Amino acid sequence: xxxxxxxxxxxxxxxxxxxxxxxxxxxxxxxxSATRAEYGEAHVRRIAVIRALxxxxxxxxxxxxxxxxxxxxxxxxxxxxxxxAIAALPPSVTPEAAEDYPRAREVLEKLGQVYDPRFAAVAxxxxxxxxxxxxxxxxDDRRLAVYGPNIRAIAEFDVGSIPREATAAVEYAVxxxxxxxxxxxxxxxxxxxxVAARRLGQGSAKAxxxxxxxxxxx
Amino acid sequence: xxxxxxxxxxxxxxxxxxxxxxxxxxxxxxxxSATRAEYGEAHVRRIAVIRALxxxxxxxxxxxxxxxxxxxxxxxxxxxxxxxAIAALPPSVTPEAAEDYPRAREVLEKLGQVYDPRFAAVAxxxxxxxxxxxxxxxxDDRRLAVYGPNIRAIAEFDVGSIPREATAAVEYAVxxxxxxxxxxxxxxxxxxxxVAARRLGQGSAKAxxxxxxxxxxx
DNA sequence: TGGGGTTGGATAGCCATGGTATCCAATATT
DNA sequence: AATATTGGATACCATGGCTATCCAACCCCA
Numbered sequence: 001x002x003x004x005x006x007x008x009x010x011x012x013x014x015x016x017x018x019x020x021x022x023x024x025x026x027x028x029x030x031x032x033s034a035t036r037a038e039y040g041e042a043h044v045r046r047i048a049v050i051r052a053l054x055x056x057x058x059x060x061x062x063x064x065x066x067x068x069x070x071x072x073x074x075x076x077x078x079x080x081x082x083x084x085a086i087a088a089l090p091p092s093v094t095p096e097a098a099e100d101y102p103r104a105r106e107v108l109e110k111l112g113q114v115y116d117p118r119f120a121a122v123a124x125x126x127x128x129x130x131x132x133x134x135x136x137x138x139x140d141d142r143r144l145a146v147y148g149p150n151i152r153a154i155a156e157f158d159v160g161s162i163p164r165e166a167t168a169a170v171e172y173a174v175x176x177x178x179x180x181x182x183x184x185x186x187x188x189x190x191x192x193x194x195v196a197a198r199r200l201g202q203g204s205a206k207a208x209x210x211x212x213x214x215x216x217x218x
Numbered sequence: 219x220x221x222x223x224x225x226x227x228x229x230x231x232x233x234x235x236x237x238x239x240x241x242x243x244x245x246x247x248x249x250x251s252a253t254r255a256e257y258g259e260a261h262v263r264r265i266a267v268i269r270a271l272x273x274x275x276x277x278x279x280x281x282x283x284x285x286x287x288x289x290x291x292x293x294x295x296x297x298x299x300x301x302x303a304i305a306a307l308p309p310s311v312t313p314e315a316a317e318d319y320p321r322a323r324e325v326l327e328k329l330g331q332v333y334d335p336r337f338a339a340v341a342x343x344x345x346x347x348x349x350x351x352x353x354x355x356x357x358d359d360r361r362l363a364v365y366g367p368n369i370r371a372i373a374e375f376d377v378g379s380i381p382r383e384a385t386a387a388v389e390y391a392v393x394x395x396x397x398x399x400x401x402x403x404x405x406x407x408x409x410x411x412x413v414a415a416r417r418l419g420q421g422s423a424k425a426x427x428x429x430x431x432x433x434x435x436x
Numbered sequence: 437t438g439g440g441g442t443t444g445g446a447t448a449g450c451c452a453t454g455g456t457a458t459c460c461a462a463t464a465t466t
Numbered sequence: 467a468a469t470a471t472t473g474g475a476t477a478c479c480a481t482g483g484c485t486a487t488c489c490a491a492c493c494c495c496a
Contacts, residue, residue: 003443015485018444023483028444035443035492048352054483056309056349058276061483079414086407091274091400107405113412121407128400131274134266135397137390146375147398147405150368155409157364159417172355177410179353180365182309182346184406185399187325187365189304189339191373192395194331196297199377221472233456236474241454246473253463253472272454279454 003029006039010047017047025050025065049175057178063088067174074170085174087120093127095119101126107139111148154184219257221247228265235265243268243283267393275396281306285392292388303392305338307399311345313337319344325357329366372402 007014020026026046029037046068053064066088074081087094095101101117104126108115116122132139139147158180162173225232238244244264247255264286271282284306292299305312313319319335322344326333334340350357357365376398380391 013485016483019484022445031444033443033492035445035490037444045354049354052349052353056346058308078418079411082414083411089407090276108408113408114415119408119411121404121411125401125404125408128274128397128404131270132397132401135270135393136263136267137394137397139398139401143375143379143398147372147402150371151402151405152409152413153368154365155406155413157361158406159410159413161361173410175353176355177407179346179350179355180357180361181403181406183343183350183357184365184369184402186322186339186343186346187369188373188376188399188402189307189395190326190331190337190343191370192300192377192391193297193337193339195370195373195377196300197332200296231456234454237455240474249473251463251472253461253474255473 001039003037003039006043006047009044010051012047012051020047020050023061023065025061025068052175052179056182058090059088059178063090063092067178071171071174074167078166078170078173081170082173082177083119086177089178091124091127093120093123095123099123103129103133107144110141110144111152221255221257224257224261224265227262228269230265230269238265238268241279241283243279243286270393270397274400276308277306277396281308281310285396289389289392292385296384296387296391299388300391300395301337304395307396309342309345311338311341313341317341321347321351325362328359328362329370 001009003014003017006012006017010017017026021028026043029039029043031037049068050064053059053067054061059067067085070081070085070088075084095118099117101115101122104122105115105117107125107129108122129139158176162169162176219227221232221235224230224235228235235244239246244261247257247261249255267286268282271277271285272279277285285303288299288303288306293302313336317335319333319340322340323333323335325343325347326340347357376394380387380394
């Protein structure tokens with residue numbers, strides 16, 4: 001198909017597609033002449049992934065490119081590839097070698113997980129813990145005792161659902177890690193509402209409080 | 219204390235503090251003269267919250283202001299306040315009244331939770347589900363059956379830990395929802411690594427693979 | 437064969453965001 | 467009185483993510 005059809009299929013403006021091409025997020029179509037190139041279904045899919053990464057996950061174009069490149073040509077080691085992909089995910093932190101992350105270390109020890117300061121997610125955790133702490137809501141043991149196992153159960157499932165086949169695995173793992181994060185966040189926010197509504201007994205019933213089911217319509 | 223001391227205490231540059239004052243994120247100190255104002259511990263804390271909200275949670279200055287204002291003068295209804303705060307959290311979506319969110323509705327029905335399209339988090343969920351779907355990894359029933367209960371357990375704890383006192387409750391609830399999100403995300407990413415390492419048997423042991431504990435040092 | 441409608445490719449512009457930097461005049465401080 | 471700080475206002479700037487415009491080469495259809 002031609003680029004104009006890509007525009008139609010994806011709803012992304014032409015100027016933006018050209019921008020993605022320029023930035024190397026989207027591979028060029030197969031040139032059939034100097035002024036014509038052929039695009040395929042792979043391009044349609046790629047554009048969806050780009051949008052998911054930039055709009056939903058919130059990656060910058062640059063970070064999105066890094067992640068896409070990893071998905072295109074994963075390195076030998078799946079862990080390494082996944083690690084690099086995670087490093088590109090927000091909040092984007094580059095772990096300093098020779099740096100120590102005491103809060104993260106403590107948490108991981110309590111969870112019985114390995115602590116390796118070279119891992120981007122460790123630096124990310126440290127940052128998040130420090131922020132929570134300075135905001136006045138540190139992650140105490142009781143909370144960790146709840147968060148840890150439940151998150152782990154989720155992660156177990158995630159890993160279990162990664163396909164065996166190598167190339168697909170990288171793409172699936174990277175995308176799954178990134179794309180399901182917003183889903184989890186939204187689910188938690190909604191669960192907060194629901195739990196709060198039930199516990200506090202539909203609270204101060206205000207003008208059609210958003211916590212009670214309403215008959216049907218809209 | 220004077221503003222220069224605030225700079226020292228928080229490590230935030232003077233120009234930036236002035237910027238926060240201008241933007242209404244940080245309340246002005248108590249003016250003791252035309253060229254002097256007195257700041258207190260509350261300001262130090264506030265700055266920490268601002269940084270957590272903008273840097274860690276990733277809120278824009280404008281959204282951060284909205285959230286802070288809600289924390290300062292919560293409205294009568296805690297649900298409404300919390301709902302508005304959540305609406306400011308990324309990915310910032312403004313739910314269109316009269317809009318339907320089919321994917322979110324289906325998920326919530328399966329979870330036995332109330333579906334109310336006026337809720338920002340519902341729109342956020344819809345967006346996240348749509349993104350996952352178009353990226354090729356839809357949220358299927360099996361995954362939902364794992365995510366749902368585990369996230370709910372987390373939410374139960376979260377709500378249970380909100381203090382009874384009204385004004386503190388809002389601040390705690392809003393901050394807790396926001397600042398623990400990055401923690402949960404980081405924990406999941408790390409759990410992925412850990413689970414993957416154990417399952418796939420420390421994988422292809424590469425140069426000091428980040429999945430094996432190393433003796434001790436650094 | 438010719439002419440309108442696409443293309444690719446390149447370049448320039450635009451707007452919002454999140455700061456920085458500079459000035460200034462009014463004080464404090466010593 | 468001399469020097470250093472402030473508050474307050476204004477101007478400036480870099481980055482990011484597009485968006486717009488041009489152009490010339492084409493294709494396709496008549």
